[in-house]
Amino acid sequence: MTNDHTMTRRSALKFAGGAAALGALGSSMPLGVQAAAPMLGVSRPSVYRFKLGAFEVTNILDGYIQGNGPHPTFGNNQTPEAVQAFAKSQGLPPTRMENVYVNTLVNTGKELVLFDAGNGKVRMKTAGHLTDLMQTAGYKPDQIDVVVITHGHPDHIGGLIADGKPVYPNARYVFSDREFDFWNKGENIPDARKPNRELFMQQAVPLGEKATMLKGEGEVVSGITAIPAYGHSPGMLAFRIESNGQQLINWADTANHYVMAIQQPDWHVSFDHDKEGGAATRRRIFDMASADKIPVVGYHMPFPSVGWVEKTATSYRWVPASYHFNL
Ligand SMILES: [Zn+2]
Secondary structure, eight states, X not given: OOOTTOOOHHHHHXXXXXXXXXXXXXXXXXXXXXXXXXXXXXXXXXXEEEEETTEEEEEEEEEEEEEEOSTTTBXXXXXXXXXXXXXXXXXXXXXEEEEEEEEEEEEOSSOEEEEOOOSOSSSOTTBOOHXXXXXXXXOOGGGOOEEEOSOOXXXXXXXXXXXXXXXXXXXXXXXXXXXXXHHHHOTTOOGGGHXXXXXXXXXXXXXXXXXXXXXXXXXXXXXXEEEEOTTSSTTOEEEEEEETTEEEEEOTTSOSSTTHHHHSTTSOBTTOSXXXXXXXXXXXHHHXXXXXXXXXXXXXXXXXXXXXXXEOSSSEEEEEOSSGGGO
């Protein structure tokens, strides 16, 4: 019986001769010594595409931010100790955190629909990669047919205009009418959001003329409809995406931390315009998505930012997708 490991007498002799030749070389060039591989730094997955019925959905990592937290951003109405203890109990660092920015691009077969415009290249060094990575993913900015703005916060509108020109020159725009009016009118803007209002006036208002203003549950294109998700911002919209009977919810910033905002939906989030409204929206959308086991994409969920929200005995939890969409 022979197999790949069986050495014939002839091949054994050849092997021995080869070893002798290497031995001779070894006198001038030691074997097994080479330059150490350089350290390359952290590498992150940043493009992820999956199928939803006849649609293709691509999530792209615009970037990330790291800082102190989760408290006081999450559990804003709790003591720091309570939030730190909860973070630890979930295996999270208690006083440092990272948040990601993830754009979702849907190819319906007829239209290429981009949700939110990312931070743009000038806000921070660790974000603003959307347009570069879009090309890695196989799309060019001038192919985008529709840009949907879920809400007017800087990480969602910062990439609409660059150097005075629209980044997506052939797109039409979709805004929530309620959100657009809030920022455009500029009444009752909290002090902390005044720079955000300035940014909205620069980045979004010039595109208003080409925009569709959605009311509540309006349609973006066939298969994509809005779900009111007010609270995090005055007029934020989530979206239901449906193709061939398969559904996906893009919940935008309904939850902006995969543990803190999901397992503790009632804890206040400092980013929320209306703290109680944000909590009520979290519960309503978590109930909607968990009852029918509808998968979710979320702008601040850990990359690749697709999974399920599951009801637990006491609240909810995030269940990341693995190979589900590949089968
Ligand atoms: Zn956001």
